[in-house]
Amino acid sequence: MDGTTPMNPLIAPEAGHRGAAQTALSVNLNKVALLRNTRHLGIPSVTRAATLVLEAGADGITLHPRPDERHIRAHDVDDLAALLQSWPQVEFNIEGNPLHNLMDCVRRVRPHQATFVPDTVGQFTSDHGWNLPADANTLRPLIAECHALGVRVSLFMDPQPEAMAHARAIGADRVELYTEAYASAYGTPQEAEVRARYTAAAQAALAVGLEVNAGHDLNRDNLTAFLQHVPGVLEVSIGHALIADALELGYSETVRAYQRCIRAAFAPEGLA
């Protein structure tokens, strides 16, 4: 793998069991680990959750091992890497700050994708993207190291069209559009205006040769409209809402429901 070629055919636009150019669903399992960590019993199991969501048709697994290990711990990253040996078509995405603990994980397990997120230690949740070009010199060598390890790099970014050329110039393969602002605006009078920022950012990214991911606070209500309006989104990573839904519906029905939301964005009206 050369770091620019997705290993997972399911997320390559030209291939995949869900048809060309359909968005891949990567399930973020942070919140399964969060619940598990409140006892010493090992339940709910992160690897069991991964198995169930993959059996139900998820395309990838995302973990975000924060330095305080409040949810995903180093052993979860290793356990998932071992599990995914049996799922060669599944993409493994690890998120985090490469200036903290992310690179240790990347060097150890060489996931398909590392998503660089500019979180502080102990941050409540991710709430902003990289500041480019200000962060360029910090990120450039870390991106190069990931490429040398055969790991694709996605940069967590606010929807700022002008930043996309800088992301490409420092070697990023993808950007992950931070979707909290869209999710907050969804269903309000501001929705169209806010969503248009994402459309413009995705267009700018695609124009400079970047691939596009998206995530944060996406859910069954807001996902389809996002994918209908924002071009070329190869992957959404969804955790909080999806795991909350799974508490009610179970993992399998929940993954199928999210896949229906994705299909609805790509199907002619009424066929999803």
Ligand SMILES: CC(=O)[C@@H](O)[C@H](O)COP(=O)(O)O
């Ligand atoms: C990078 C990102 O978008 C976040 O959504 C993150 O993965 C969620 O982290 P928490 O689960 O710790 O809120």
Ligand SMILES: NCC(=O)COP(=O)(O)O
């Ligand atoms: N990269 C975003 C992610 O993995 C999940 O975010 P959320 O759905 O937990 O907000």
